[in-house]
Amino acid sequence: MAKNKTVETDIQVADFINSFVENEEKRKESFQLVSLMSRWSGFEPKMWGMSIIGFGSYHYTYDSGHEGDAPLIGFSPRKTAFSLYVYSQTTENEKLLEQLGKFKMGKSCIYIKKLEDIKIPILEQISQTSIAYINEYHECSCRK
Numbered sequence: 001m002a003k004n005k006t007v008e009t010d011i012q013v014a015d016f017i018n019s020f021v022e023n024e025e026k027r028k029e030s031f032q033l034v035s036l037m038s039r040w041s042g043f044e045p046k047m048w049g050m051s052i053i054g055f056g057s058y059h060y061t062y063d064s065g066h067e068g069d070a071p072l073i074g075f076s077p078r079k080t081a082f083s084l085y086v087y088s089q090t091t092e093n094e095k096l097l098e099q100l101g102k103f104k105m106g107k108s109c110i111y112i113k114k115l116e117d118i119k120i121p122i123l124e125q126i127s128q129t130s131i132a133y134i135n136e137y138h139e140c141s142c143r144k
Contacts, residue, residue, distance in 0.1 A: 004068040006049040013045040013053055020051065021077045029115045030077045036120065037086075040127045041073055052076045052085065056131075058140040072134055073127045084110040086123065088130035096126050 013034060021027040034045050034053060041055035048054040054071020061067040074085040087093060087108055097105070101118035104111040110126075112118055134140050 006052060006068075006070065008054070008057070008069070009047045009049065011047040011050075013047055016047055016051070016053070017077065022079075025114070026077055026082075029082070030075075032115060033075050033082070036124070037073055037075065037127065040124055041131060043072070046071070048074065051078070052083075054085070056140070058134045058138040060138055072131050072140065081111040081113050082115075084112065084123070086110065086127040086130055088133040090129055090133055092129050093126050096122055096129070100126070 014031075017027055017030045017034075021030055030053075037053075037055045038045060043056040045053050045055055048071055052071065052074050053076065054074035056072035057069050058072055059067065059069050071085060076083040076085075081104070083106075085108070087097075087105075087110055089108070097103075097110075099119060100110070100122045102112070103118060
């Protein structure tokens with residue numbers, strides 16, 4: 001079975017942001033997202049793979065037998081857009097997406113150009129709903 005590429009690393013989050021994010025505004029927003037997601041999740045940021053900043057973790061197992069660990073929520077400050085890993089497909093989150101603002105949706109990832117394009121309180125609700133969903137259906141560091 002293939003080994004997971006996206007695993008928690010020892011890279012320092014601030015070092016990553018300062019070296020990887022070239023645009024000053026995006027760098028500032030990256031640190032803002034670190035602060036927000038730390039507060040929402042209750043976890044300190046950790047690097048996952050080479051470019052994902054994650055908060056907390058959970059263990060998943062697919063029907064195929066493939067399993068691994070992933071951040072509860074997280075983001076990556078890609079060149080063209082932020083990739084937000086905060087979405088679990090629930091009825092509540094589908095309704096919240098309608099209120100989020102300007103974004104594009106991948107399979108389980110929300111892409112935004114900048115924070116001012118979205119409503120931060122709605123992003124918080126989506127994140128909280130996803131954490132609750134993960135807590136219910138997966139072995140999770142969010143259980144206290």
